[in-house]
Amino acid sequence: MIKTSYSEAILSGFDYLLQNYPEVFVLGQGLWSPWYVGNTMKNLDKKYGKERIIDTPVSESACTGAAIGASICGMKPIVVHPRMDFMMYAMDSIVNQAAKWSYMFGGQLNAPVTIRSIINRGGSQGAQHSQALHSWFAHIPGIRVVMPSTVQDARDLLISSVLCPDPVIYIDDKWLYNETDILEPIKEISLNSVTPQCLKKGDKITIVSSGFSTLLALKASTFLNRVGIGAEVFDLRVLNPFNSKNILDSVLKTKRLLVIDSGWKACGMSSEVITSIVEQIPTNTLINPPRRITLPNSPAPSSEVHEKDYYLNEEKIIKFINAYYVF
Numbered sequence: 001m002i003k004t005s006y007s008e009a010i011l012s013g014f015d016y017l018l019q020n021y022p023e024v025f026v027l028g029q030g031l032w033s034p035w036y037v038g039n040t041m042k043n044l045d046k047k048y049g050k051e052r053i054i055d056t057p058v059s060e061s062a063c064t065g066a067a068i069g070a071s072i073c074g075m076k077p078i079v080v081h082p083r084m085d086f087m088m089y090a091m092d093s094i095v096n097q098a099a100k101w102s103y104m105f106g107g108q109l110n111a112p113v114t115i116r117s118i119i120n121r122g123g124s125q126g127a128q129h130s131q132a133l134h135s136w137f138a139h140i141p142g143i144r145v146v147m148p149s150t151v152q153d154a155r156d157l158l159i160s161s162v163l164c165p166d167p168v169i170y171i172d173d174k175w176l177y178n179e180t181d182i183l184e185p186i187k188e189i190s191l192n193s194v195t196p197q198c199l200k201k202g203d204k205i206t207i208v209s210s211g212f213s214t215l216l217a218l219k220a221s222t223f224l225n226r227v228g229i230g231a232e233v234f235d236l237r238v239l240n241p242f243n244s245k246n247i248l249d250s251v252l253k254t255k256r257l258l259v260i261d262s263g264w265k266a267c268g269m270s271s272e273v274i275t276s277i278v279e280q281i282p283t284n285t286l287i288n289p290p291r292r293i294t295l296p297n298s299p300a301p302s303s304e305v306h307e308k309d310y311y312l313n314e315e316k317i318i319k320f321i322n323a324y325y326v327f
Contacts, residue, residue: 007177009151010040013158014078016186018048021076024162027054027063028080028116036082037118038177064090064115068098068167071113076162084117084171085131098167099142114161119173119211119262122307127299132262134210135269137169138240144168144191145240149214150199151181153237160191173212173262195243198250202230204327205256208247208273210236213260219314220321229327239269244276251277256325257290260317265294288325293317 004012017024030036032045032055045053056063060081067079081087087094094115101111121130138145146161146168148154154172161168168191199214200221209217214235221231232250236242251257257277259270270292278290293312301310 001182003180004151004183005177006151006154006172006179007038007040009155009183010158010172011042011044012183013155014041014044015047016155016159017076017078017162018044018052021162023074024076024078025052025054025070026078026080027056027067028082029056029058029063030082031055031080037080038174040172040177041080060086060089061093065093065097067115068093068111068113071098071111071167072101072109076112076114078114078116078162080116080118082118083120083129084133085129087115087117094137094143094167094169095140099140102166103142110165111167112165113167115167115169116158117169117171119171119175121175121300122311124302124304124307125300126302130300132173132211134171134239135261135263135267135272138242138269138272140240142167143240144238145171146191146238147171147210148237149176149209149211149235151179152183155183156186156189157191157194157237159186160189160194163188164191171211175212176215179215191238194238196234196236196246198232198246199235200231200233202232202254204230204254205258205321205325206232206234206247206250206254207258207260208234208236209260210239210269211262213262213312216312216314216317217260220317223314223318224321229321236269236273242272242276244273244280247273248277248280252281252285255285255287257286258321258325259290259292260312261292261294262312263294264297265292266297268292268294270294291320291324293320
């Protein structure tokens with residue numbers, strides 16, 4: 001069977017939505033240019049017209065506000081931010097408007113906008129172009145936050161996000177774009193049914209991650225399994241609302257927990273995962289204290305040499321596990 005890349009899966013999701021839902025349209029910067037969004041939107045403007053694939057001026061606040069307004073009026077817009085860093089210009093629209101709309105109108109009105117936010121790091125891009133800010137948005141009530149790591153989820157969770165009646169931030173990572181897998185046929189699923197997914201079984205340690213960190217977790221677990229350490233890997237998939245049930249069951253079995261996060265440690269997603277689990281387990285359940293491995297507490301460097309020290313990789317994860325866990 002033919003394998004599909006992560007980026008092609010996103011393109012497939014867009015194509016399905018645009019073909020089957022006339023109220024769906026897309027707006028944002030660089031949608032007609034592969035330099036901005038890779039091949040994730042290739043030729044969609046030619047297939048569906050530039051009135052549905054709208055390449056906007058560089059105004060994150062304006063295009064996000066327009067998308068939220070359109071969603072309130074019954075459309076299903078997808079606004080694309082090619083870099084998560086510059087989505088900060090749209091924070092008022094996202095946090096003070098979209099997230100609060102249903103609550104302030106007693107559930108009678110919704111703002112079903114999908115905000116696609118791309119993490120774009122490496123290549124000496126430096127501190128202002130390299131941030132993974134998913135934990136910021138997972139902190140806000142009223143916004144769903146989706147972060148697919150697998151090829152299947154890249155397509156299916158995009159579709160689920162757009163069909164959801166709530167505002168959703170869909171976060172994809174360019175470092176995953178070349179990963180490939182066989183896609184199953186499209187089946188629409190509700191975001192309410194999406195829980196953390198076990199991607200690899202094990203009995204010695206539970207590793208929890210999201211996005212690109214999940215790929216690193218899987219690579220590290222392959223090595224660990226070869227040396228007799230069975231690592232059970234969970235992909236969060238949906239960060240807000242966070243469902244800990246599957247992970248809790250795993251930790252009760254393995255009695256060890258490691259969380260890998262592509263963001264910073266302070267007030268990050270790793271803290272939420274560990275706290276949610278520890279609150280629910282009896283004292284002295286764990287053989288080792290729960291641990292988290294994250295980025296250093298520093299902005300991203302511009303130097304390619306320093307980037308190798310700054311970003312996580314499977315070797316660092318394996319070394320960390322060997323240093324802090326007893327098996």
